[in-house]
Amino acid sequence: VLRDVFQVAVLRRRVPNLRRILSGFVAVLLGLTLFLIGLEQALFPIGETMARQLAAPEAAGAAATPAGATGVDWRDYMLVYAFAAAIGFATTIAEPPLIAVALKAEEASGGAIRSWGLRLAVAVGVAVGVSLGAFRIVTGTPLSWYIIAAYAVVIVQTFGSSRSIVPLAYDSGGVTTSTVTVPVVAALGLGLAANVPGRNPLIDGFGLIAFASVFPIMSVLGYSMATSWLNRVRRARRSGEEAT
Template identity: 60%
Template sequence: MSFISELLQTLFFTVRDVTPIIVIIFGFQFAVLRKPIAHPLRVAVGFVYVIVGLSLFLIGLEKALFPLGETMAMQLTAPDFLIDVKLSIGHSLEWFDYYWVYLFAFCIGFSTTIAEPSLLAVAIKANQVSAGSISVNGLRISVALGVAIGISLGSYRIVVGDPIHYYIIAGYILVVVQTFYAPKLIVPLAYDSGGVTTSTVTVPLVTALGLGLASTVPGRNPMIDGFGLIAFASLFPIISVMAYAQITHWLNQHANTVGSIEKENDNAL
């Protein structure tokens, strides 16, 4: 009965949150555009799916993802585990003794980003409008690598206690420099890729990881140090996507140059 009560309460809150979106969409459709909605039954069923899906997802976050992320962070940073890994009782723990945390953060960042439905939608649309020049899987993997590296670096920052703004400022300086040299086709998409990573799958686990890590590392404040991993998850995909485009562009230029040289040699013969 408690689960049913919680489900009904979550459904109520989801309907309350989605209602303004429905009002705005239908309001503009009828009052401004003055056009009927195509396939109204299909649209209504879609909204029902959205409400039910969001409600179940929110319950899943509370019951599974949040506790799992915090538990994993606490287990990986437990002194007994770290001392067993280090095999040297009596020595103070250093930042490199948390390498299992960095590996876990990398894997979580990569896997959650690959599973992110918003990224898949953006990648499919980018592939369509670019006539196939932007690969769906190539974009997804490059974004996932950026998130994985960013979350690993953010976990390192929590462990060592460095101020977050140093990392963010340095990262955006690199983004500005890359913007001037990256292919113009990919720059807007790279900036959008940083936003789609902060969505339904990535944010809960990354937030839980940051809070759990800051709660267990000695001398860290969960409020000050626990948050901020999402900023890394938004910044580093921009860097990785533009780097992916730059590398691909360079490889294509190199292949064209080699092909031209071979063609000239054949003509000379």
């Protein structure tokens, strides 16, 4: 729309297909409005409700915590970690921006990068990240420890990965935290922090999005490094067989 306004106001040129553009703009506005209503009335309550039910003592298998007590055994929340991983994987696979980037990557690489392979690598990274983020909420450990360690690993992976895959890996970490993943994961974190004894939703409830952003970078770079290593092993075997 801004491009069309610039074209009319500055370049003094007629906008082609003006009716189609306006109808599409109206459809986008209506879609975003309905989407925001759906977030407020459906996705946020669902995430908070599921986190509250999973963090309940009877669901976690833990004894009721006395009033004022803050001791939490992280092993009592295994179901929470599994659920967080499942939510992270499912929402990422359905993320429209990731689908678009994966399709463009496959098209630009001539099929060398498979769309489904990239989406699965990113989804696995988000699943691990959200699960680890849920573990951090349960244990109450500082967020900075995890983020610093994760980015240190990313830096090492960046120097050891192919130059062609590094920009795609970093972009994958950005596009995965979008319209589907962010609302559900944020609601999960807030609901979990509100129901784990001794946790503050304002301090501990946020931060899952950071995990969901950095761990896909690690998983895509790791997938690329593993693929390169396997290809080298196969080439070495073939050259050895040809030599014999």
